[in-house]
Amino acid sequence: MNSVKAFAPATVANVACGFDIFGFAIEEPGDVVELSRRDEPGIVITSIIGDEGRLPRNAEKNAVTVVMLHxxxxLRIKDLGCEVILHKNMPLGSGMGSSAASAVAGVVAMNELLGNPLTREELLPFAMEGERIASGSAHADNVGPSLLGGFVVIRSYTPLDIFTIPVPEDLYCTLVHPDIEINTKDARFILRNEVSLKNTIAQMGNVAGLVAGLMKADYDLIGRSMVDVIIEPVRSILIPEFKEVKQAAISNGALGCSISGAGPSMFALSRGIDNARKAGEAMQKRFAEAGIEAGLHVSAINKNGAMVLAE
Incomplete structure (x- = not known):
């Protein structure tokens, strides 16, 4: 194989109460990586489309190629030469798993080019290295669902223990991205290092409730469990109109609403696509009333994750 093209979808991480341990994939948007062999050894980024020139072109500093190098x-392959084209189809610093999508698309494309020596699960630690270079932390709650699809739970990081759980067929995600940017490193920096016992107990209950609600298709339980008493109160101050937008979603049919990843994107979960669209339009309208343009995506949970595209 001389060339390959791969797609990796956007993701919602944390999912309210599950900081660094929950994440799910959506259908679109997502990044696309084109990979072609070249005669000279080494990986070269020939083009990045859609980043406005902001991402590094050095292969050792970009999430899309760092994963390939690892x-x-x-695999102890030293003489391979490749040219890389990255199509950035989501904004940077969006809270939609932008760096994760690049990393996953990159590692899936390289694995395919080499004849798939590793399984998807075996590719996960390499994809996490893309997150490390992008945000300083090799977390898996974006790369996991982008790579594997579905709703992902990271039970442990040392050792890495990750699995997917079933979700109700009629569960839809609304993802709204206001036209502002939050750096993931900054969003992690403001978090507290210590949490009270009271909040820990409350958060553990919500984590258990959300898992049970998803697996039992209990929509009321899903909604009651989408409460974050640890991360959201701190990070929400970085998002203008957060409380008003959240209330708009819930008042218009959403089960719950919170921050997507590090923000500023916000997501809601709803029963049925009509409720998801209604909630999204209300969220978008509330941002607009504050003078903030916001993009809107409505999607079922993407159960497939990254894919190799036909040439």
Missing amino acids: LLKH
Whole structure:
């Protein structure tokens, strides 16, 4: 195989109460990576489309290629030459798993080019290295669902223990991205290092409730459990109109609403696509009333994750 093209979808991480342990994929948007062999050894980024020139072109500093370098080192391949084209189809610093989508698309494309020596699960640690270079933390709650699809739970990071759980067929995500940017490193920096016992107990109850609600298709339980008493109160101050937008979603049929990843995107979960669209339009309208343009995506949970595209 001389060339390959791969797609990796956007994701919602944390999912309210599950900081760094919950994430799910949506259908679109997502990043696309084109990979072609070249005669000279080494990985070269020839083009990045859609980043307005902001991302590094150095292969050792970009999430899309760092994962490839780690994979090649693991497989002890030293003489491979590749040209990389990255199509950035989501904004940077959006809270939609932008860097994760690049990393996942990159590692899936390279694995395919090499004849798929590793399984999807085996590719996960390499994809996490893309997150490390982008945000300083090798968390898996974006790369996991982008790579594997579905609703992902990270039970442990040391050792890495990750699995997917079933979700109701009629569960839809509304993702609204206001036209502002929050740096993931900054959003992690403001978090507290210590949490009260009271809040820990409340958060554990919500985590258990959300997992049970998803697996039992209990929509009321899903809604009651989408409460974050630890991260959201701190990070929400970075998002203008957060409380008003959240209330708009819930008042218009959403089960619950919170911050997507590090923000500023906000997501809601709803029963049925009509409720999801209604909630999204209300969220968009509330941002607009504050003078903030916001993009809107409505999607079922993407159960497939990254995919290789036909040339």
